[in-house]
Amino acid sequence: MQYRVQGIVIRSMDYGEGNKIITLFTREMGKAAVIVRGAKKVKSRFSSVAQLFTCGDYLFFKSGQLGTLNHAEIVESHHHIREDLHMAAYASYMAELTDRMLGDQEASAFLYEQLAAALHGLETGKDMQIISHIYEMKIWMLAGYQPELEECVSCRNAEGDMSFSAALGGILCSRCRAKDQQALPLSAGLLKLLRLFAQMDIRRLGQIDVKPETKESLKRLMRGYFDTHVGLALKSRHFLDQMDKYGV
Template sequence: MMNKWEGIVLRTMPYGETNKIVTILTKEAGKLTAMARGAKKPASRLSSITQLFVYGSFLLRTGKGMGSLEQGEPIDSMRHIREDLEATAYASYIVELIDRLTEDGQRSSGIFNLLFEALHAINEGYDPEAIALFVEWKMLPVAGIHPVLHQCASCGSVEGEFAFSFKEIGFLCHRCFHIDPYIVRITPAQLKLIRTFATVPITQVGSLTLKKSTKQFMKKLVRQVYDEQVGLRLKSRSFLDQLDRTPSLLPPKEKPAESDE
């Protein structure tokens, strides 16, 4: 059966001397894996369409077993992501996270739209570290984790001072701090930011610029949830950790005005 679907390339793997196995997240049919014959040849008509991050239109032959990529037309090659080391690193982390948390054939327009919005934002020059945080928080429910962020996870209160609890996986109000001796105190601005990451679409946020310390704090929270509750280990995260330890690996950039509001 032949189908034409829009999709984004999540992963490629060489197969033999000239072929690639390509994993594509499609809008219509979920995640699919297909053989792209001859795609490793520079002159192949499938060469450009089987690059990581490419958003395109794919003609796939499907049936029993692995499908076959017959034709493809790039819609957006995500050129900036490919040319910028930091953008590449965070985009690689995002696609690996989504790839690992989705099953083949699992249809979800929400996940596809999240990936498209995230890559498009990074490609447009938005802070890739902040965009990755949006994806991390929004993918928690897909991983089976539903943090309580709209009220106290214990008593249901929506007023007072709040902290984040890894035990309750969500917010605790000051009346319930005793439930978890290892709570992480958060400011009202941090609480608002966590809710923004988890609930507000990337397209509705605009240009969000955050202090490095704020991003590191938010990253520590959400990744500890993944580590403790999901047990997910991603290869791309190791490189991001290396960039954090050695920022000199990145070329200097003009810094925008930072704000946590």
């Protein structure tokens, strides 16, 4: 059967001497694995459409698990992302997160739009860490891992000082704080940011100025929650950690 889709390349691997297998995250059918014959050859007409983060219109024939590309046209090449180490690192993280957390043919037009907007945001100079955190929240929500951010997960109190408990899956009020000694205290600003991430459409994201110490707290909180509830080991996240560690 022949399919015509709009998709973003979230994974690309060599296959044989001159071919590649790409994983497209598509608006219409979720993830789709497609063989791109001759993509590794310099003069191939398909070499550019098989590169990571490329957004394009793809036409492929599929009779089993893999499709075979017949035609493609680039919508957004995102070559600036591939040329910049930091942008490429964050884009790789969001791409790998999408690939690992979504099942085959698990379609979500909204998440597709969020990833497309996230890549555009990286390329236009918006805060890379903030974009990745918002995208994390979107994919958690789709996969059923959304943290409780509106009221205490224990007593449902919505007033007063709050802490964040990765173990219990959301915020704890001061009266219930003792139920998790590892819970992280939340300033009013940090809690507001987390709630914003849950509600924000990346397509409408403007410039957000977040203090470095707040961003560090956000990263620790988001990663603690991810490790507790999802637990996937992602190569791209390890690379981001190494960049932070060595000040790259």
